[in-house]
Every structure is written in structure tokens, then in C-alpha cells.
Amino acid sequence: MKVTEPLPDPSAVLPAGSWDTYKRLLAYVKPFWVAFSLAVVGNIIYAAASTGMAAAMEYVIAAIENPTEKNRLLLTLVIVGVFAFRGLGTFLSQYFISYVGRQVINALRNQVFNRLMTLPSRYFDDNASGRLVSKLTFNVEQVAEATTDAVTITLREGLTIVGLLGYMLYTNWKLTLIFLAVGPLIAAVVSFASKRFRKISQRIQGSMGDITHVASESITGYRVVRAFGGENYERHRFQEVSNKNLRQSLKMASTQAISIPVIQVLVAIAIAALVWMMLAPEIRGGMTTGELVAFITAATTMAKPIRQVTSVHAKIQKGVAAAYDVFETIDEPPExxxxxxxxxxxxxxxxxxxxxxxxxxxxxxxxxxxxxxxxxxxxxxxxxxxxxxxxxxxxxxxxxxxxxxxxxxxxxxxxxxxxxxxxxxxIALVTQNVVLFNDTIAANIAYGALRNCSREDIREAAAKAHALEFIDRMPQGLDTMIGDNGVMLSGGQRQRLAIARALLKNAPILILDEATSALDTESERHIQDALESVMQGRTTxxxxxxxxxxxxxxxxxxxxxxxxxxxxxxxxxxxxxxxxxxxxxxxxxxxx
The missing domain is CATH 3.40.50.300 (P-loop containing nucleotide triphosphate hydrolases)
Structure with missing residues (x-):
């Protein structure tokens, strides 16, 4: 399904306009053009079936007026055939556009993470970790709606509108022009709503980053929060950012809730005008009752796809706002x-x-x-x-x-x-703020480029760091999981693992930034002896x-x-x- 093609260059210049941003987002679809093409075929099938359902009303009226065996059989086959055809189109469009969408999300998420791994320290100084996590999770999922739901609805319902309009023009072009007269009014409502959606969406992205940031701080620092009675303060802080997000989400909902019924009323006015005008003989012309019913059915059927296409702008604007934020990180210059x-x-x-x-x-x-x-x-x-x-x-x-x-x-x-x-x-580095990962003790000592070190080398480094004395008491020894940032260990134990990691690296330059600060007097004496032997032959x-x-x-x-x-x-x-x-x-x- 996937065609091997390079993904868009992450260092491309960030486009200023929302359409440019969306075009850049759609460029990620290119490597998956086969699946996207099948989704388009599915949407064409769906649109053709929807148009066929309206056109079939002519046969329904003919069968009612002349209920012969042939007409009954033909009508039954038409109904089953149209719905089966539509079902095939629905499957092709929904599955393959979802496939493309998730692939795009995967590519974007990987690009953002890969770029984060290359950004200079100042970027992390300027951006809270919670907000960066929000980019990888919430913002990228918002992009998913723009690349899956939005594209599906736009293609499927847009093609349905085109098919129904084509049928209406073929049946009676004068009546169709009357129906289309309301088009500019619908476009104006959609344009206003789109601008508002985009502005509110940008605020929602920011407020979600705040929620992630506050929650992350409160959860990771729960011991300080409880020890210093900060529960109420953190509750108030979280409530503030959550309420901000609620207000922006309600503004989005109200804009969507107002714009959709306005568009529906405009479409209803157009349909009412059709009904009134078709009673005039000079416009109706030689249309049969079946053709009239089929024409009205096509016009009323169009109300739903028009509503869907106009409401999809909310999803697109959310996705564009999120994509802009995601591309901002991707376009950050690396180290x-x-x-x-x-x-x-x-x-x-x-x-x-x-x-x-x-x-x-x-x-x-x-x-x-x-x-x-x-x-x-x-x-x-x-x-x-x-x-x-x-x-x-x-x-x-x-x-x-x-x-x-x-x-x-x-x-x-x-x-x-x-x-x-x-x-x-x-360079090997040990700081007072020890960073450990939610993995085994062995994986934390032999981290990154050290992951291929032998078990014997890992044990030797742990022994030199005086860490074996507690490691061997652990349930699974070196294979014991130590929890988020080594939460299962004491401060001194965490420090000794960091020292063991530095020892295993065996680098010619060693930096010890308050490396023994978390150790008790006895452990410090042992570590000091170990460090003195390790310093031999190394610039420290x-x-x-x-x-x-x-x-x-x-x-x-x-x-x-x-x-x-x-x-x-x-x-x-x-x-x-x-x-x-x-x-x-x-x-x-x-x-x-």
C-alpha cells in the first residue's frame, strides 16, 4: 500500500497562511497515494450511489403508478443495488482515508520527536515539558481530524453535492439556478465561521498545553505538593487552566451550533422557493410527476451534505491551528x-x-x-x-x-x-539532578550508546559505584524495574546508578556536578574511594x-x-x- 517516497523536508519554511499550512499538511499524504486514490474512488462510488438514490425516485413513482411485475422486480433490484453500491463506497472511503490519516500522524509525530532530540538546550529552557508533550499528543491528534474526518467529509459530501447538482441541472436547469441563488449567502456564513474557528482553535491548543503542563508538574512533584500543603493551590491552578479550555471549547461549540442552523435555514428557503416555482407551468415544462419528485428529492438530499461540508470547516481550522503549532517545532533550527x-x-x-x-x-x-x-x-x-x-x-x-x-x-x-x-x-556526566528511566537497572546503567555492553561490564561498573550492595537485594537484581525516574530507589541509590553509568562509559573526560550530594556519609566515603580510582588517567x-x-x-x-x-x-x-x-x-x- 505504501509507496517509498521521502517525507516532506522538516526544515522547510513555515507557511504564513492557513491554506499554505494545509497544503503542507496534505503533502504528507503523497507517499500513501495508492491508499488515498482508493479512498477517492470510494467517495466517488458513495456520491454516485447517493445521486442514484435521488434519481431512483422517478422509478418509485412509475412503479406506484404502474405496479407491473417487471416494475416491482426492477424497483427491488434498484434499492438493493444502490445501497450495496453505497456500502462499498463507504468502506473504501472510510478505511483507506483512516489508513492515510494515521500514517500521516505517525510521520508527523516521529518528525516532531526527532526534531526535539536535535534542538538546543535553550529551546527546552524556553518551553515547558508539559507543553511539548501536548504538541506530540493533543495537537497531533487534532491534525488527524483535519487529514481524516475533514478530507473524508469534504470529498464524500462534496462529490455528492456535485452529483446531485449535475442531476438537477440535467433534469431542469431553470429550477437548479433558483436553488443556487442562495449559494453566496451560504459561502459568507461559512467564511465568517471559518475565521472564528481558526482563532478559537489556536487558543484551545495553548490552553491544552497549559493543562498538560500544570498536570505534569503536579503529578511529578506530588511529594512536595503534599508535604507543603499545596493541594488546594494546585487544584486552583488546574481549575483555572481547565476553565480557560472550557470557555474556548464552548465558544467553538456555539459558533458551530449557530452557523449550522443558519445554513440549514438558507437551504430550506432555497427548497421552499423551488417548490413554489415548480408549480408555475412555464418553469415546470414537460416534467412528469416522477421527475418532479426526483428533483425535489435531490434538492432535499443535498441539505445534509451541504451541512456536513460547512461544519467540516471547524475540524479543518482545528487541524490547521494544530498543524501550524506542530510545524513551528519541526521548523525550529537544530543544534x-x-x-x-x-x-x-x-x-x-x-x-x-x-x-x-x-x-x-x-x-x-x-x-x-x-x-x-x-x-x-x-x-x-x-x-x-x-x-x-x-x-x-x-x-x-x-x-x-x-x-x-x-x-x-x-x-x-x-x-x-x-x-x-x-x-x-x-565526556561522561553525572549531575545532582539524576535522570533515570522507567526501565530495568541494567538498562539505566547501559543506556543509549552503552546498550550493547556485556552483563559483566555492567556488574563491574555497578560494583565500582558501590551499587551492587543494593542491586543484589532487589527482587530481580539488575533486571528490576525502577519506576518513573527511579521512584523505587533512594536518592543515594539513584546517584550511584548515575555514577555507574558514567563509569561504564569509560570516557577520557569526566564531569561530576555535585555527584555525591545525595549520598549519606558512609556511602559518600565508598563513592569517594571509587571516584578517586576512576579519576586516574581521566581529566575530571x-x-x-x-x-x-x-x-x-x-x-x-x-x-x-x-x-x-x-x-x-x-x-x-x-x-x-x-x-x-x-x-x-x-x-x-x-x-x-
Missing amino acids: QDPGTYSPDRVEGRIDFDQVCFRYRDQLDNVLEGISLNIPAGQSVALVGRSGSGKSTLVSLLPRFYEFTGGDIRIDGRSLRDFSLKALRAQ LVIAHRLSTIEKADRILVMDNGRIAESGRHEELLAAGGAYAQLHQMQFSEQP
Whole structure:
């Protein structure tokens, strides 16, 4: 059924008009043209059968007026044949257009997700995760209505209208022109309703994103919500966004509810005019009673398809609004990746050369003129108060953010020379905000590019991270499911799995961002021993709040307001009596 053809280019420019957006959406149908063609054939069959039902009224009247055996048999065959023909058309149109629609949704959903996987960190900083999930679920389903229901109704009912009009013109063109006189009025009502549908649909997309966002935050943070008595606040917040969605949905319903009966009344006026005019002999001409009844039947039968075609605009406008939002994400420029250098393994020498950085919406630099040379295999600890730039500095190394001034080099090559994949393959990362997946312990340790690691290697990494002591007590050991973000584990256990993951990667550069923050004193001592052995032969950047964990570092940097305030070994900095000595004294004086 599917013809192999490339999907539309996701980097195409986002069209401004709703018709352009819809045309772009319909371009996704092209690879499935065979199924779409069968759906069109089905719609033609359906329309022909509907026209045939109206035309058959002439035979019904003839059979009533002259009930011979031949007429009775003919009438019976016509009724069964017309309905069977119509049933075939219904099946072909509904199944194959649904097939095409779901394929389009699948393609769109995959394109959106694939693009999300390539977008820079700033995009995720600017967009709440709940709203992004809403794009993948609710918005894409709205597109489904535009590509399935809307296309089906437009083709099926539109062709029915054409068939019935053709029959009416053939039977009596004068009466048909009278019926068509009401057409411009119907078009005006539809045009007004369409604009309103599109505007309201855009608001509904936004309000659904808000609902997903608020619900996601409340569900994932349920412990904080309950511990701090936030239930009423969250209920109020959810009720607000839900009510906003309700108001927009009711506006959509009222517009649809008003426009449909107005169109029906206009069609009824046209039919009433026909009935009145056909009584005039000069217009009726030589039409028989059967032809008159068939003509009236065709005119009244047209009321339903006209209503359907006009009401489909609500679905189309919903789909266009959703498609515009979906295409907006697809058209977001991905991370810049011009580099081509892809070494198997670097030595790990890192040079920061007058590095500056500022976030897009900030005027002041977060990092100012950072110059630092780290020999391969050396461990460097970053300390300082919150907001001093420690985490920002290490985030530049895997290019989660692009430095805005100066240069960063690994083994003498600028980070921008590396391809992103090759660069990040050289770096293992452990943060205080551990991310785990709703999968087994083994799958969380051997995640992503590590998934082909042997069971022995996974156990060895877990052992070095002192994680086996709790893993072996689990019901299925390494195969135990740990729940959403490792909800079944303690903070220390989750941290040790993240460390095991970094150990398994065996990268030449290791970044530890508060990696031992969630551990108790005993676990920290074990992990510290493990980390010290792991650091051997690796260039390690350690961000630490507890100064006791970095006393053995080759060099300690004290960060302050985006600059390096002090640099040296633990003993040297204590002897200097500067910022590090003050931090050290404050920490240890707080301890009992």
C-alpha cells in the first residue's frame, strides 16, 4: 500500500497562511497515494450511489403508478443495488482515508520527536515539558481530524453535492439556478465561521498545553505538593487552566451550533422557493410527476451534505491551528553542528581561552574571560557560592550551550571542530539532578550508546559505584524495574546508578556536578574511594559543595561572579587565607 517516497523536508519554511499550512499538511499524504486514490474512488462510488438514490425516485413513482411485475422486480433490484453500491463506497472511503490519516500522524509525530532530540538546550529552557508533550499528543491528534474526518467529509459530501447538482441541472436547469441563488449567502456564513474557528482553535491548543503542563508538574512533584500543603493551590491552578479550555471549547461549540442552523435555514428557503416555482407551468415544462419528485428529492438530499461540508470547516481550522503549532517545532533550527573532527578517543587536555558566555536574554556575561589549562588526566574542582558560574562553565564543554566569546580546546582542537556526537562521546556526566528511566537497572546503567555492553561490564561498573550492595537485594537484581525516574530507589541509590553509568562509559573526560550530594556519609566515603580510582588517567571536572570531597584534587578553582577568583591545591589555598579558606572555615565551623 505504501509507496517509498521521502517525507516532506522538516526544515522547510513555515507557511504564513492557513491554506499554505494545509497544503503542507496534505503533502504528507503523497507517499500513501495508492491508499488515498482508493479512498477517492470510494467517495466517488458513495456520491454516485447517493445521486442514484435521488434519481431512483422517478422509478418509485412509475412503479406506484404502474405496479407491473417487471416494475416491482426492477424497483427491488434498484434499492438493493444502490445501497450495496453505497456500502462499498463507504468502506473504501472510510478505511483507506483512516489508513492515510494515521500514517500521516505517525510521520508527523516521529518528525516532531526527532526534531526535539536535535534542538538546543535553550529551546527546552524556553518551553515547558508539559507543553511539548501536548504538541506530540493533543495537537497531533487534532491534525488527524483535519487529514481524516475533514478530507473524508469534504470529498464524500462534496462529490455528492456535485452529483446531485449535475442531476438537477440535467433534469431542469431553470429550477437548479433558483436553488443556487442562495449559494453566496451560504459561502459568507461559512467564511465568517471559518475565521472564528481558526482563532478559537489556536487558543484551545495553548490552553491544552497549559493543562498538560500544570498536570505534569503536579503529578511529578506530588511529594512536595503534599508535604507543603499545596493541594488546594494546585487544584486552583488546574481549575483555572481547565476553565480557560472550557470557555474556548464552548465558544467553538456555539459558533458551530449557530452557523449550522443558519445554513440549514438558507437551504430550506432555497427548497421552499423551488417548490413554489415548480408549480408555475412555464418553469415546470414537460416534467412528469416522477421527475418532479426526483428533483425535489435531490434538492432535499443535498441539505445534509451541504451541512456536513460547512461544519467540516471547524475540524479543518482545528487541524490547521494544530498543524501550524506542530510545524513551528519541526521548523525550529537544530543544534549547530558544523564540526567534522571525530577522534576515537582524545587524551583529555582542556584549554579555556578567554571564554565568555551570556544567556540570550541577559545583557551581562555569566562567565567573563575564563582562561584555564587542564593537562590530560588532571582533576580540577570548582567551588564557589551559587550563581558563580560553576555549572555554566562545565555545560559549555559538551556544548549544551555555545560560548559567546573566546575558545575552548580539547587536545588543541576547538570544540567547534568536533562533531557533536564525537565530542559528547568523549565526556561522561553525572549531575545532582539524576535522570533515570522507567526501565530495568541494567538498562539505566547501559543506556543509549552503552546498550550493547556485556552483563559483566555492567556488574563491574555497578560494583565500582558501590551499587551492587543494593542491586543484589532487589527482587530481580539488575533486571528490576525502577519506576518513573527511579521512584523505587533512594536518592543515594539513584546517584550511584548515575555514577555507574558514567563509569561504564569509560570516557577520557569526566564531569561530576555535585555527584555525591545525595549520598549519606558512609556511602559518600565508598563513592569517594571509587571516584578517586576512576579519576586516574581521566581529566575530571568536579563541582562540589562539600569541600571535604575535593581536598585531594590536583587543582581547586574558586569561582566568583563568573570569574576565577583563586586557583591552587587545597593546602596552598588554605595557607593563602583567601576566599577558599573562608569557605572552608564556614563549612567546618557549621559541623557539630
